[in-house]
Amino acid sequence: MAALMTVRGSLPFLRRLASMQSLHKFCSSKVLKAPFVCAPHSYSATVLQQHRFFRTSHAAAGPILQFKLSDIGEGIREVTVKEWYVKVGDRVSQFDSICEVQSDKASVTITSRYDGVIRKLYYDVDSIAFVGTPLVDIETDGGQAPEEDVMETPAVSHEEHTHQHIRGHKTQATPAVRRLAMENNIKLSEVVGTGKDGRILKEDILNFIAKQTGAILPPSPFQEIQPPPPAPAAAAKPQEKRPPPSIPTPIAPRPVFTGKDRTEPLKGFQKAMVKTMTAALKIPHFGYKDEVDLTRLVHLRSELKGVAESRGVRLSYMPFFIKAASLGLLHFPILNASVDEACQNITYKASHNIGLAMDTPQGLLVPNVKNVQMLSVFEIAVELNRLQTSGASGQLGTADLTGGTFTLSNIGSIGGTYAKPVVLLPEVAIGALGKLQVLPRFNAKDEVVKAHIMNVSWSADHRIIDGATMCRFSNLWKSYLENPASMVLDLK
Numbered sequence: 386m387a388a389l390m391t392v393r394g395s396l397p398f399l400r401r402l403a404s405m406q407s408l409h410k411f412c413s414s415k416v417l418k419a420p421f422v423c424a425p426h427s428y429s430a431t432v433l434q435q436h437r438f439f440r441t442s443h444a445a446a447g448p449i450l451q452f453k454l455s456d457i458g459e460g461i462r463e464v465t466v467k468e469w470y471v472k473v474g475d476r477v478s479q480f481d482s483i484c485e486v487q488s489d490k491a492s493v494t495i496t497s498r499y500d501g502v503i504r505k506l507y508y509d510v511d512s513i514a515f516v517g518t519p520l521v522d523i524e525t526d527g528g529q530a531p532e533e534d535v536m537e538t539p540a541v542s543h544e545e546h547t548h549q550h551i552r553g554h555k556t557q558a559t560p561a562v563r564r565l566a567m568e569n570n571i572k573l574s575e576v577v578g579t580g581k582d583g584r585i586l587k588e589d590i591l592n593f594i595a596k597q598t599g600a601i602l603p604p605s606p607f608q609e610i611q612p613p614p615p616a617p618a619a620a621a622k623p624q625e626k627r628p629p630p631s632i633p634t635p636i637a638p639r640p641v642f643t644g645k646d647r648t649e650p651l652k653g654f655q656k657a658m659v660k661t662m663t664a665a666l667k668i669p670h671f672g673y674k675d676e677v678d679l680t681r682l683v684h685l686r687s688e689l690k691g692v693a694e695s696r697g698v699r700l701s702y703m704p705f706f707i708k709a710a711s712l713g714l715l716h717f718p719i720l721n722a723s724v725d726e727a728c729q730n731i732t733y734k735a736s737h738n739i740g741l742a743m744d745t746p747q748g749l750l751v752p753n754v755k756n757v758q759m760l761s762v763f764e765i766a767v768e769l770n771r772l773q774t775s776g777a778s779g780q781l782g783t784a785d786l787t788g789g790t791f792t793l794s795n796i797g798s799i800g801g802t803y804a805k806p807v808v809l810l811p812e813v814a815i816g817a818l819g820k821l822q823v824l825p826r827f828n829a830k831d832e833v834v835k836a837h838i839m840n841v842s843w844s845a846d847h848r849i850i851d852g853a854t855m856c857r858f859s860n861l862w863k864s865y866l867e868n869p870a871s872m873v874l875d876l877k
Contacts, residue, residue, distance in 0.1 A: 447526050449504055451519035452483070452497065463515050464488045465652050466508045468560050471521070472567055475503045483521060485560070486514065489657025491783045492747075501525040510564075511652055558585040565590050654748035665807050671847040673855045674803055677863050679821060679837045685869050693766060703741065704765040706793060706818065709865035711737045711757040712875045714791060717858045719850065721790050723811035728848055734790040740809070741769070742794035745776045751809060752781055753789040758877070793818060802840045813846040814855070 464486040505522035578585035693700035714721040740753035752772045797820035804817035819840035826836035
């Protein structure tokens with residue numbers, strides 16, 4: 386009977402032992418053995434310790450690489466981070482856009498060289514980044530790690546798994562919309578896009594913010610001159626007999642100005658202009674001005690304008706001005722040269738890369754037409770059309786903005802007749818063109834006639850350019866424009 390009671394008392398223990406052994410086989414766990422003696426009988430068994438181990442395998446995290454800002458060229462050592470297209474935790478692939486940086490030459494979009502996950506951003510928007518320093522840390526994709534023994538951890542919840550899956554989905558949005566979402570801590574994966582092909586628009590972000598806050602977003606406030614609030618009406622007093630008062634002069638309330646001064650750091654092209662102009666004004670400038678009769682050129686352009694438009698090109702006067710300058714530089718090559726900082730050596734440039742100072746939404750830019758000496762007037766017009774379109778949309782590249790050897794500034798397109806242009810180093814000469822005016826002039830027969838007059842202002846580096854050279858070049862350039870047929874003799 387005692388033996389039977391011992392066996393019955395051990396049944397729960399045996400069931401527990403069988404369950405643990407099944408779990409041991411399923412999880413491939415490592416079992417630590419210890420003897421168990423059931424007094425008073427000599428009965429021994431094997432039990433599990435309380436620490437359970439599971440054999441698991443997981444994807445090894447790849448190495449974290451520092452993605453450094455490469456050398457952009459043209460001696461650029463620093464850039465301004467204009468916009469981030471990614472944030473920490475985003476997955477990127479090779480050639481995906483990471484950020485946009487702006488140097489004193491142009492804006493450049495930086496793309497990823499790796500596949501992986503963004504782990505760190507080193508700069509804020511509008512911060513200065515230096516060449517050779519890291520922009521972001523990217524955790525690259527790694528292979529499967531060998532199996533290892535790890536302590537049991539809770540499984541990932543369904544919500545977390547779903548969020549990770551959505552986050553890896555590629556959303557469509559412009560950089561401005563992505564920036565708005567980042568500033569408001571909004572995940573684009575949570576916003577429903579109403580644009581084409583599911584593209585997320587700015588309105589979608591604003592509507593999402595309104596739904597989160599439960600309010601309608603008010604329009605942006607603006608500063609204005611606000612009059613003071615009217616004074617409260619005085620309490621009514623019992624009528625008293627008083628002499629009729631004199632009629633007072635009405636005094637209008639004085640407006641209260643609520644505007645405030647604001648200070649902003651110089652950045653982008655403004656900062657580049659400070660550096661360029663500061664260096665340029667260290668050299669002595671020589672100025673020369675004249676007027677040009679463009680009456681014949683006006684008639685010639687009117688005849689050729691329709692032909693150019695039939696080819697899809699807008700023909701202005703600037704292609705003629707640029708070609709005439711190139712023909713003049715063939716006779717005066719010192720104006721198409723550069724001098725070293727010590728002013729000991731002159732480099733005569735073989736190519737006539739003539740720049741055009743252009744007013745753009747980003748500020749003053751000077752793209753140039755390459756190898757004008759080899760181009761026809763029509764080919765120059767085609768290239769000018771491209772540069773003007775790119776400049777208006779902010780898409781001028783570094784190649785368009787560098788390598789200039791001579792510059793013309795068409796200030797007359799805005800207004801004004803004369804100017805004092807500043808030479809853009811390392812060039813040695815620049816011309817500013819005034820607006821075209823219809824003025825009375827005397828012809829060869831001493832008759833007053835209507836003439837199309839344009840004023841031109843030249844500036845040159847007086848260290849190597851003398852006044853006579855600048856004057857002779859201007860006269861030759863002027864003769865080409867006043868007699869456009871004469872350019873045919875020198876065209877190649």
